[in-house]
Amino acid sequence: MAVQTISAWSGETINGVTVYSCTALTDANNEINYTNRTGDWLDPSKPWSLVVSASAAQDGAAAPLMVWGGFAENFAISGTTARATATNGVQLGELTDDLGFAAAVAGVNFNITPGSSGLANIVTIAAVATGMRFNMPIFPFYAFELMAGDAATLLAHTLTFKIVQKR
Numbered sequence: 001m002a003v004q005t006i007s008a009w010s011g012e013t014i015n016g017v018t019v020y021s022c023t024a025l026t027d028a029n030n031e032i033n034y035t036n037r038t039g040d041w042l043d044p045s046k047p048w049s050l051v052v053s054a055s056a057a058q059d060g061a062a063a064p065l066m067v068w069g070g071f072a073e074n075f076a077i078s079g080t081t082a083r084a085t086a087t088n089g090v091q092l093g094e095l096t097d098d099l100g101f102a103a104a105v106a107g108v109n110f111n112i113t114p115g116s117s118g119l120a121n122i123v124t125i126a127a128v129a130t131g132m133r134f135n136m137p138i139f140p141f142y143a144f145e146l147m148a149g150d151a152a153t154l155l156a157h158t159l160t161f162k163i164v165q166k167r
Contacts, residue, residue: 004030
C-alpha cells in the first residue's frame with residue numbers, strides 16, 4: 001500500500017519575514033510526493049523564495065519538481081501510484097528537471113517572481129550556479145509535486161518545503 005503523509009503548512013515571523021514550512025513523506029510505492037496547498041498567508045503578487053530539501057535519495061533517475069496553481073479554496077493535488085491530479089487547479093510548470101535524486105539534498109532555493117520578470121526561467125539542475133528562477137503565474141494557491149522521472153516509483157524519503165516572503 002502506498003503511503004503519503006503531508007503536514008499542514010506552519011509558519012513563523014523572523015525579522016519581519018514570514019517562513020512557512022511543510023513536510024511530505026512518501027514510501028517506496030509512490031510515483032509522486034507532494035504538498036498541501038499554500039494558504040492565504042502567501043501574497044502571490046510579491047516575490048518569494050521556495051527552499052526544498054530531501055532527507056534521502058528520491059529516485060534512481062531524474063526527479064522533476066513541479067508547481068501547481070489552484071483557483072478555489074478546495075484546491076488540492078492528489079495521487080500515489082500515478083501522476084498527480086488536481087481539484088480546482090492546474091499544473092503550471094517544472095521548477096527543476098531534477099531535484100538531485102541520487103542523495104539527500106541539503107536545500108535548493110528557487111527565486112519566484114510573480115507574473116513575468118522578462119527573464120527566462122532557469123529550471124535545469126546543470127544551470128544551478130546561475131540561480132534557479134521561475135516566473136510564477138499569479139494564482140491564489142500553489143502546491144508542489146516531486147515525480148519519479150523514470151515512470152517507476154520513488155524511493156522512501158521526506159521532502160521539506162519552506163516558503164520565505166517579506167510581508
